[in-house]
Amino acid sequence: MLTKQPGMAAMPATPREQAAGSNLLFLREAELRLAQDLLFFGYRDFTAGPDRLLAELNMGRAHHRVLHFVGRAPGMTVGDLLGILSITKQSLGRVLQPMIEDGYVTQAAGRVDKRQRLLSLTEKGAGLERRLYDCQREWVMRAYREAGPAAVEGFRRVMRGLMGEDARAELERLERAAQG
Template structure:
């Protein structure tokens, strides 16, 4: 059942294939978050805290507005999570230098260590999966993940080309 125009066999678009992909995403996310969830539970934090710690670590001096844009949560939800993280000294908030209304967020050394501990098992899972799959599969995975994202996020990742994709082109 090949599309005569493109030469592509669309069997991967059958209902069962799509359902299996959805299920695989759920299982993968469960396993991806399991170890960090256990660590967070021990210190009284949850996944929302993890996401904030991760993105503040990835984007030093991120504004609250930009973080809200990434996480797509309400100001009220972020405020509760930030209060916890500031109180526990994982994150520090500073006023913007040009705009004093702006709040800039950074990890403290304690926050950097927590981010490292939470991310390391996830990094290892991804590295293992990438090694097993190979560069071509990694590029395919990247295309699928970017394809799931909405346009604004897709643009962010379309600009950055990871090393695996560059190696696959050689």
């Protein structure tokens, strides 16, 4: 249970402390270590609710991603989805095809480009997505309430900063598609 062990007390603080040299750098290091911890624990618990729900339906996190993003921008192409998820079409296919067969997602041939398959959620798919969303809504709202509006704004700014260029572009397109 992370009780202090005998071996620890004898050490000259942490190895980091020596390497840091200045107190400023040391503080900065502690800050960043904390960020690593927060992202690990936070992301894990953020996804825990949906994961439990999905497990009952023999689905995984990958299915949730498809439901989320297709629900967010209905009519998107397979290529769009691949771009957003940054995975191969083989990986996507293994998740997407069963979801189409089980009636969670529908495909429609594109009207301007018949090669494209435009993806949307069926009622069944939208229903499941909403249940998963509700899970996370509760959880995130709790965190938002506890932290307050100013913190939420800061959270968003930092998370945006943690995204790469590609993801920022992807997100902008998504937000436009969601209700441009």
